[in-house]
Amino acid sequence: MDDRSTSLYILNTDGVVITFIKIIQKISLQLLALIITPSIPSIMSLPTEPQFWYRNGFIISTDTNLLSISSINHAFDQDFMYWTQPVPDHVIQSIVNNSFCFGLYKVVHNTINDHVNSENNIAKETSQAFRPEELNQIGFARLITDNVTFAYLTDLYVLPTYQGLGLGGWLLDCIDESLSTLPYLRWFMLRTAKEKSKESYEKRLGMYILQSGDIKEGPVMMGKKGKACRA
Numbered sequence: 001m002d003d004r005s006t007s008l009y010i011l012n013t014d015g016v017v018i019t020f021i022k023i024i025q026k027i028s029l030q031l032l033a034l035i036i037t038p039s040i041p042s043i044m045s046l047p048t049e050p051q052f053w054y055r056n057g058f059i060i061s062t063d064t065n066l067l068s069i070s071s072i073n074h075a076f077d078q079d080f081m082y083w084t085q086p087v088p089d090h091v092i093q094s095i096v097n098n099s100f101c102f103g104l105y106k107v108v109h110n111t112i113n114d115h116v117n118s119e120n121n122i123a124k125e126t127s128q129a130f131r132p133e134e135l136n137q138i139g140f141a142r143l144i145t146d147n148v149t150f151a152y153l154t155d156l157y158v159l160p161t162y163q164g165l166g167l168g169g170w171l172l173d174c175i176d177e178s179l180s181t182l183p184y185l186r187w188f189m190l191r192t193a194k195e196k197s198k199e200s201y202e203k204r205l206g207m208y209i210l211q212s213g214d215i216k217e218g219p220v221m222m223g224k225k226g227k228a229c230r231a
Contacts, residue, residue: 043181045147046100053174058167059105059135060174064096067103071137072096075157083193083231084155100147100178104139104158104171138162141171143179151179153190172204193231 050063069092077086141156153175158168179188188205192198201207212220 044183046143046145046178046182051174051178053170055170057107058138058170059107060171061103061105062101062178063103064101066105066132066135066137067096067101067140068132068137069093069096072140072155075140075159076155078160080160081155081157083229085228085230095142098144099142100145100151101143102141102171102175103137104141104167105135106138106162108134108136139167139171141175143175148182148184149186151185151188153188169200169204172200176205191231 047062050061050065052063053060069089073086073089073092075081076084076092139156139158139162141153143151143153145151156168156171158171179185188207189210190201190207192201198209210221214220
């Protein structure tokens with residue numbers, strides 16, 4: 001190998017070494033930035049882990065695995081749910097899969113009560129062991145949401161047999177608790193045609209009627225009824 005070839009080989013080797021050193025320096029700077037940069041708040045969206053609330057033999061949970069599709073569909077067929085109607089079970093399943101859901105249950109397995117602490121919270125290991133047969137679904141609500149900036153509340157109900165026990169208000173409180181921590185939430189909305197419901201939403205959720213006027217005076221709310229709209 002002549003001198004020219006040897007010089008070229010040495011230059012290539014130096015180039016590789018210099019490039020490697022630059023990569024190490026870049027990684028080191030990135031690691032240093034992670035150490036000195038203030039941590040970003042972790043609660044920016046609705047929780048992905050199931051949440052549980054307990055009160056006097058009743059449970060509210062966001063665990064969709066506990067929901068009874070048939071129970072929800074049966075409720076949709078009742079007169080008190082005037083705004084909706086039953087649909088095929090696979091449609092309900094699709095609705096659940098694409099919403100942030102709250103299930104309201106009556107405990108039918110007494111051993112669950114043994115795992116509730118003085119603050120009426122359920123131990124994490126106990127909540128993970130829940131099975132649908134231990135709970136009787138008596139209510140439901142869901143949020144149509146991007147989990148960060150917008151949420152629309154719909155299909156909220158408590159079976160008539162269990163109304164008057166404060167469970168509907170409690171369900172609203174749990175929903176409000178879940179949303180109140182979101183730092184980038186822009187709007188939380190719903191529609192209602194009942195005066196009593198309006199009063200509950202004002203009291204529990206701090207909501208108010210959105211007045212729509214001349215667009216020249218500010219933003220207006222707009223919408224269009226779909227084929228299945230009943231209220």
